[in-house]
Amino acid sequence: MKIVQGDDVEWKRGLEHRGGTFHYRGLLDGEPGRIDNYHLTFGRSGGDFYSPRHRHNFEQVRVQLKGTLDYERDGKLTPGMIGYFPEGVFYGPQSQDPGDEVMTIVLQCGGASGSGYLSREEIKAGMDELRAFGVFEEGVFRRTDAPRGKRSVDGFQAIWEHRNGRPLEFPKPRYTAPILMDPAHYDWRPVAGALSAYEKRLGSFTECGTSMSCVRLDPGAEWTATGRTVLFAVSGTGHVGDEPLRDFTTVFLDHDETATLTADRECELLCLGLPDLRHLLLAAGEKLTASAAE
Numbered sequence: 001m002k003i004v005q006g007d008d009v010e011w012k013r014g015l016e017h018r019g020g021t022f023h024y025r026g027l028l029d030g031e032p033g034r035i036d037n038y039h040l041t042f043g044r045s046g047g048d049f050y051s052p053r054h055r056h057n058f059e060q061v062r063v064q065l066k067g068t069l070d071y072e073r074d075g076k077l078t079p080g081m082i083g084y085f086p087e088g089v090f091y092g093p094q095s096q097d098p099g100d101e102v103m104t105i106v107l108q109c110g111g112a113s114g115s116g117y118l119s120r121e122e123i124k125a126g127m128d129e130l131r132a133f134g135v136f137e138e139g140v141f142r143r144t145d146a147p148r149g150k151r152s153v154d155g156f157q158a159i160w161e162h163r164n165g166r167p168l169e170f171p172k173p174r175y176t177a178p179i180l181m182d183p184a185h186y187d188w189r190p191v192a193g194a195l196s197a198y199e200k201r202l203g204s205f206t207e208c209g210t211s212m213s214c215v216r217l218d219p220g221a222e223w224t225a226t227g228r229t230v231l232f233a234v235s236g237t238g239h240v241g242d243e244p245l246r247d248f249t250t251v252f253l254d255h256d257e258t259a260t261l262t263a264d265r266e267c268e269l270l271c272l273g274l275p276d277l278r279h280l281l282l283a284a285g286e287k288l289t290a291s292a293a294e
Contacts, residue, residue: 001257002028003240006042006232006248026120027250028230030109035116035284036277038109040230040250045102051094052139054154057170059111059210060085061272063232067102070095075180077104082181082212082270084205087111088173105232107272112208113171114280118163126159174206183214196221204273211273217263225251226258228274236267
């Protein structure tokens with residue numbers, strides 16, 4: 001189990017390959033090189049941030065905390081909404097009102113295809129190396145001189161291919177478009193076996209069970225979370241084990257781990273279930289692949 005107090009984590013500059021201004025707090029990281037690697041960030045983007053229409057070979061979940069992100073034909077994420085962006089599915093372009101301050105929780109992880117996920121450090125290294133051959137502009141890498149490859153390619157794809165030394169093959173999409181959810185339109189249901197605890201089950205996706213839900217604890221309520229899950233405290237106070245539970249407290253549980261949360265005043269949490277890739281890890285042995293972020 002990992003517990004991080006998000007308000008203690010410093011802001012860093014990120015996603016330079018997309019252009020514009022983006023800062024983030026790195027809340028949780030998995031193990032680099034594994035197909036079940038993951039990364040959770042609390043991001044803040046300026047009005048000049050832009051991302052072209054593209055797709056990933058990993059999974060992404062976005063939780064909109066403040067401001068609105070516009071994905072054109074795919075719809076908008078407004079405060080409180082959650083978006084599931086499956087691997088292999090095109091989305092965007094992404095933009096925002098120039099005067100709008102946007103804050104988003106983003107989970108990125110290896111998905112059911114087994115394509116994995118590269119760490120931020122690996123991506124930054126790849127970007128620095130590619131600058132010897134060209135520039136990153138508006139989310140696209142434009143080559144000025146290179147031994148091989150296209151002159152212009154999506155920044156994400158350029159980094160992945162450079163780091164892996166082979167063309168990027170995207171998994172066949174299991175869905176035709178991103179899935180945008182509004183938890184405000186769901187009803188609270190009692191959690192079985194927990195007094196004064198309620199949940200909204202938003203959805204579970206792919207054969208590996210990537211999932212999103214919300215949990216609310218009334219004052220004095222106690223609830224035990226289990227499984228390979230990320231918990232993010234949206235509001236309220238209490239305790240998770242011996243640690244304080246407050247706004248931005250973030251918890252990671254691995255398979256077969258549990259955490260008991262107790263509310264002092266009403267708490268609301270986001271629960272992001274990571275896909276279960278143990279069968280792929282067993283089949284792959286030590287041959288683990290990775291992919292690039294954003």
